[in-house]
Amino acid sequence: MRVSKTEKPNEVKGIPTQERQVLQQDIVLMHVSKSYGDHHVIQDLSQTFSCGQITCLMAPSGSGKTTLLRLLMGLEVPDSGSIAGLEGRKKSAVFQDQIFGEDLSVYANIRIMRKRKLFESESEKQEYERIKAELEKVGLPGCVDQKVKELSFGMRQRVALVRAFYADWDVLFLDEPFRGLDQSTRELVMEYTRRKCIGKQVLFITHEEEEKEAMERYS
Numbered sequence: 672m673r674v675s676k677t678e679k680p681n682e683v684k685g686i687p688t689q690e691r692q693v694l695q696q697d698i699v700l701m702h703v704s705k706s707y708g709d710h711h712v713i714q715d716l717s718q719t720f721s722c723g724q725i726t727c728l729m730a731p732s733g734s735g736k737t738t739l740l741r742l743l744m745g746l747e748v749p750d751s752g753s754i755a756g757l758e759g760r761k762k763s764a765v766f767q768d769q770i771f772g773e774d775l776s777v778y779a780n781i782r783i784m785r786k787r788k789l790f791e792s793e794s795e796k797q798e799y800e801r802i803k804a805e806l807e808k809v810g811l812p813g814c815v816d817q818k819v820k821e822l823s824f825g826m827r828q829r830v831a832l833v834r835a836f837y838a839d840w841d842v843l844f845l846d847e848p849f850r851g852l853d854q855s856t857r858e859l860v861m862e863y864t865r866r867k868c869i870g871k872q873v874l875f876i877t878h879e880e881e882e883k884e885a886m887e888r889y890s
């Protein structure tokens with residue numbers, strides 16, 4: 672598996688260095704192995720994913736990238752080895768197979784990612800408008816009230832991204848999030864994603880060199 676990281680740490684604007692160290696931590700895998708029956712998908716993997724960086728993972732199909740993300744998300748348990756640095760941290764993800772409430776609106780599917788606080792300053796209407804604006808940024812104007820089951824694959828991919836960013840998160844896992852998008856939409860969505868990832872810890876899986884470079888580029 673090829674692992675590359677942003678050359679300089681993601682800038683965390685406005686947060687003093689000391690506090691930043693408390694808020695963020697590296698994810699450390701030590702001798703992690705995972706098999707399905709006789710199929711040894713991940714074998715003795717030791718790797719550190721630094722805080723405040725986008726880490727890109729590139730490897731051939733079937734080599735275990737999604738399995739690795741599932742381990743990091745806590746959806747699978749390693750057969751041996753340890754994963755540290757994720758305790759108590761809020762995780763968000765875009766997986767290749769998106770699970771939605773198919774009969775619910777795009778708004779409802781995104782909105783559910785955040786609990787409303789008792790004395791929320793933002794009204795429901797403002798929240799609705801905010802989600803609508805986010806959807807417009809990824810080239811989805813006018814779909815906020817549409818049922819998810821009516822969307823194309825590429826539209827679902829973008830709703831999944833907006834939803835993942837809408838959640839309250841410390842660490843984000845992205846598994847080929849730009850798959851199925853045409854070139855101009857992909858560029859728009861890559862830029863949206865890159866900006867949202869500034870100052871955050873992100874693991875990004877892709878097969879495309881262009882996507883890796885775009886995600887590692889910092890303004």
Ligand SMILES: Nc1ncnc2c1ncn2[C@@H]1O[C@H](COP(=O)(O)OP(=O)(O)OP(=O)(O)O)[C@@H](O)[C@H]1O
Nearest residue numbers: 707710712730731732733734735736737738739767
């Ligand atoms: N739940 C499972 N049960 C059995 N085998 C599995 C399971 N999940 C994954 N595998 C197998 O593990 C291997 C790695 O799968 P994984 O999805 O992690 O690869 P990947 O590198 O993400 O592939 P791709 O780039 O095609 O998405 C594959 O051979 C797959 O068939």
